[in-house]
Amino acid sequence: xxxxxxxxxxxxxxxxxxxxxxxxxxxxxxxxxxxxxxxxxxxxxxxxxxxxxxxxxxxxxxxxxxxxxxxxxxxxxxxxxxxxxxxxxxxxxxxxxxxxxxxxx
Numbered sequence: 001x002x003x004x005x006x007x008x009x010x011x012x013x014x015x016x017x018x019x020x021x022x023x024x025x026x027x028x029x030x031x032x033x034x035x036x037x038x039x040x041x042x043x044x045x046x047x048x049x050x051x052x053x054x055x056x057x058x059x060x061x062x063x064x065x066x067x068x069x070x071x072x073x074x075x076x077x078x079x080x081x082x083x084x085x086x087x088x089x090x091x092x093x094x095x096x097x098x099x100x101x102x103x104x105x
Contacts, residue, residue: 012054015102016047018090020055021083024075030061032071055079 011017023043024030030042032052040048055061060079065072075083093101 013047013051013105014086015105016045017051017055018083018086020045020048020051021060021075021079021086024061025080025083029064030073032073033069058082 020030020042023045026043028043030040030048030052032041033039040052042048056073058078059076060082061073062076063071064074090098
């Protein structure tokens with residue numbers, strides 16, 4: 001990891017974050033409505049709203065277009081690299097470690 005990437009202990013909801021990055025890497029778009037009501041949609045993932053600001057702040061996603069208060073975000077090259085690093089990390093875990101990560105973050 002580079003100096004400006006978060007460490008494992010800094011990453012909230014590591015499993016859900018990895019699932020979000022997987023969906024974005026497959027080409028899905030993260031859709032955010034606003035500004036009066038915040039709703040987000042990404043391939044049926046329930047934790048998008050919790051992690052949206054976190055992944056935006058780390059520049060793993062960027063807005064690609066917007067229309068009538070609806071914003072569309074895609075994975076950035078930096079986000080794609082972080083996703084690949086996350087997949088390597090996930091494959092390195094034992095099944096017990098994976099279970100712990102899924103249960104407690």
